[in-house]
Amino acid sequence: MTTPAQPEAIEALLKEGRRFPPPPAFAAQANAKPGIYEEAADAEAWWTGWARKLEWSKPFTQGLVWNEPFATWFADGELNASVNALDRHVRNGLASRVAYYYEGEPGDRWTVTYGELLDAVCRFANGLRKLGVKKGDRVAIYMPMIVELPIAMLACARIGAAHSVIFGGFAPDAIVDRVNDSECVALITADQGWRRGKKVPLKANCDEAVAKGMPSLKHVIVAKRVGDPVDMVAGRDHWWDDVVKDQPSTCEPERMNAEDLLFLLYTSGTTAKPKGIKHTTGGYLTGVTATHKLVFDLKEEADVYWCAADIGWVTGHSYIVYGPLCNGASSVLYEGTPDFPDKDRLWEIVDRYKVTILYTAPTAIRTFMKWGTAYVDKHDMTSLRLLGSVGEPINPEAWMWYHTHIGGGRCPVVDTWWQTETGAIMITPLPGITTLKPGSATKPFPGIGVDILDEAGNSVPLGGGGYIVLTKPWPAMMRGIYGDDARYKETYWSRFPHKYLAGDGCNRDIDGDYWFMGRIDDVMNISGHRISTAEVESALVDHPDVAEAAVVGKSDDVTGQAIAAFVSLKSHANGTPELADELRDHVSHILGKFVHPKYLTFTQELPKTRSGKIMRRLLRDIAEGRMLGDTTTLADSSVVAELQSRAVEEANKEE
Numbered sequence: 001m002t003t004p005a006q007p008e009a010i011e012a013l014l015k016e017g018r019r020f021p022p023p024p025a026f027a028a029q030a031n032a033k034p035g036i037y038e039e040a041a042d043a044e045a046w047w048t049g050w051a052r053k054l055e056w057s058k059p060f061t062q063g064l065v066w067n068e069p070f071a072t073w074f075a076d077g078e079l080n081a082s083v084n085a086l087d088r089h090v091r092n093g094l095a096s097r098v099a100y101y102y103e104g105e106p107g108d109r110w111t112v113t114y115g116e117l118l119d120a121v122c123r124f125a126n127g128l129r130k131l132g133v134k135k136g137d138r139v140a141i142y143m144p145m146i147v148e149l150p151i152a153m154l155a156c157a158r159i160g161a162a163h164s165v166i167f168g169g170f171a172p173d174a175i176v177d178r179v180n181d182s183e184c185v186a187l188i189t190a191d192q193g194w195r196r197g198k199k200v201p202l203k204a205n206c207d208e209a210v211a212k213g214m215p216s217l218k219h220v221i222v223a224k225r226v227g228d229p230v231d232m233v234a235g236r237d238h239w240w241d242d243v244v245k246d247q248p249s250t251c252e253p254e255r256m257n258a259e260d261l262l263f264l265l266y267t268s269g270t271t272a273k274p275k276g277i278k279h280t281t282g283g284y285l286t287g288v289t290a291t292h293k294l295v296f297d298l299k300e301e302a303d304v305y306w307c308a309a310d311i312g313w314v315t316g317h318s319y320i321v322y323g324p325l326c327n328g329a330s331s332v333l334y335e336g337t338p339d340f341p342d343k344d345r346l347w348e349i350v351d352r353y354k355v356t357i358l359y360t361a362p363t364a365i366r367t368f369m370k371w372g373t374a375y376v377d378k379h380d381m382t383s384l385r386l387l388g389s390v391g392e393p394i395n396p397e398a399w400m401w402y403h404t405h406i407g408g409g410r411c412p413v414v415d416t417w418w419q420t421e422t423g424a425i426m427i428t429p430l431p432g433i434t435t436l437k438p439g440s441a442t443k444p445f446p447g448i449g450v451d452i453l454d455e456a457g458n459s460v461p462l463g464g465g466g467y468i469v470l471t472k473p474w475p476a477m478m479r480g481i482y483g484d485d486a487r488y489k490e491t492y493w494s495r496f497p498h499k500y501l502a503g504d505g506c507n508r509d510i511d512g513d514y515w516f517m518g519r520i521d522d523v524m525n526i527s528g529h530r531i532s533t534a535e536v537e538s539a540l541v542d543h544p545d546v547a548e549a550a551v552v553g554k555s556d557d558v559t560g561q562a563i564a565a566f567v568s569l570k571s572h573a574n575g576t577p578e579l580a581d582e583l584r585d586h587v588s589h590i591l592g593k594f595v596h597p598k599y600l601t602f603t604q605e606l607p608k609t610r611s612g613k614i615m616r617r618l619l620r621d622i623a624e625g626r627m628l629g630d631t632t633t634l635a636d637s638s639v640v641a642e643l644q645s646r647a648v649e650e651a652n653k654e655e
């Protein structure tokens with residue numbers, strides 16, 4: 001493990017002296033009241049209070065049962081996630097409240113109310129049942145950001161099938177791995193999607209994936225988004241419209257145990273095989289509703305909330321689908337990118353729907369900074385009252401720009417730290433009570449136990465940094481890795497006894513505020529996407545010309561990190577610029593377009609220790625252009641000089 005940020009960078013960050021106390025008017029109306037942390041001192045009682053706000057078909061009597069590292073929460077209770085997201089509100093007279101303001105990339109717009117969403121979910125759930133999908137099955141979903149995506153997720157939840165959403169940017173191989181790992185019985189997709197005016201061949205990608213072998217798969221269901229003809233295989237493929245045709249708009253929900261699987265979401269670890277993170281029903285819904293209500297200060301009858309993430313990642317699961325719907329919020333659902341047709345698309349949307357709460361990522365904010373304020377200034381942004389950030393550390397400059405130019409200096413910024421594994425936000429300001437510091441995620445959410453440990457596992461006193469760990473179970477925590485309990489224990493619970501290892505480096509200042517420094521394992525964070533170095537390496541060595549490859553993350557002003565690959569070739573091949581481009585495309589072809597090595601350096605040999613291990617620390621130093629540390633264990637020191645000069649050439653080329 002390594003410390004990602006350099007000491008100088010950390011020091012500069014901790015000298016950040018700007019402070020933003022809660023504006024009094026905001027504090028006066030805030031959901032979070034002073035005393036909330038004390039209220040949560042008995043974490044189990046606090047979480048139980050939030051769980052009771054959900055609707056249970058069989059109320060629970062148990063709270064936490066902790067059989068380390070396996071937790072159950074509210075395990076004798078029964079509830080259904082789709083009932084909590086929809087039926088409950090419709091029964092309470094909110095059928096006509098807008099659930100989603102839909103904005104398609106080409107500019108098609110419509111609203112979906114809670115009543116309409118419930119009808120659509122019931123019809124699709126009935127259709128799935130008719131195809132034979134049943135409680136306990138797994139269903140893969142590979143879709144663009146269209147309303148059918150949350151409908152498909154909620155329909156699965158209604159009939160007790162766990163969904164496994166695969167981000168629409170992934171390539172066919174990623175679909176194969178995920179479908180096969182959890183033996184999905186159905187795959188729900190769309191004909192094509194829109195991205196910057198171009199058509200994304202989603203159904204064709206599914207066909208390519210199915211052709212590689214998916215023994216468990218029985219059905220492919222295809223929603224029509226673009227309308228061009230696609231190949232349909234009789235018996236296996238079904239149009240969405242046919243699946244829902246003649247289905248009634250009511251559907252008896254499955255009674256789910258609180259600990260029944262709600263979904264799997266695959267995320268990158270330190271090996272090439274992604275991990276299927278398990279989330280169950282009762283605890284997950286408790287975590288996302290509590291955090292969504294308090295962190296975003298949600299006033300569901302008045303706010304227009306917009307989480308500008310993709311549902312294919314955990315942010316979308318928790319804060320576009322389950323959190324907002326269970327809280328009865330009205331959200332914007334946007335299909336496209338921020339720069340299509342022009343770079344003011346997001347601000348046009350804020351203005352059109354009078355968005356009050358916006359949640360996005362630092363990489364996007366840094367991109368907006370580069371584009372300049374003219375795009376923002378074209379639009380009325382005064383509806384905004386709260387801003388959120390997620391996915392990677394936010395640098396103080398980006399924080400200040402967001403606060404000043406998007407928030408008009410009046411909106412609190414909540415920098416929220418969490419992970420696919422944690423299910424819900426873990427470290428965050430509470431708007432209205434927290435004094436904000438640009439670049440800091442500030443404090444643990446009420447009920448969450450956090451510590452910073454040194455190498456030896458000792459708690460680091462305030463003012464120091466180290467490994468961030470979570471010290472006690474919380475309801476939305478992952479319940480394990482699908483089919484691999486041993487990996488769950490090894491990855492998260494073996495480095496320090498009785499502590500959950502998050503994999504991030506973090507500093508805690510003398511006020512107890514947290515400053516995140518990035519990953520301390522071989523996971524990169526590129527534009528807020530978690531990508532393992534091992535996955536990229538294995539895609540590179542899959543190419544017939546490549547002998548060996550090593551990949552590291554290199555800091556990047558816009559994307560946080562960029563992929564830097566070092567490649568040695570087989571003797572028949574030449575390291576030409578054309579081959580470098582071919583290798584970049586090869587990686588994208590295997591992993592998805594969003595994975596594209598920015599730097600690719602050819603080398604005769606990779607630097608290895610005498611025992612043959614690739615020296616990643618050294619490669620990281622070379623990629624960052626840093627003074628090299630100790631190379632005494634290196635087998636052949638001439639390798640380093642060569643690599644260094646080539647990496648410099650490569651970096652200059654990019655600039």
Ligand code: PRX
Nearest residue numbers: 390391392393415416417418419420516530
């Ligand atoms: O390194 C941390 C970073 O993103 C990782 C989790 O990635 P993922 O599971 O894909 O979930 C992303 C969205 C929750 C973390 O281990 N990360 C996420 N949010 C922050 C962050 N790093 C610093 N500050 C954040 N606010």
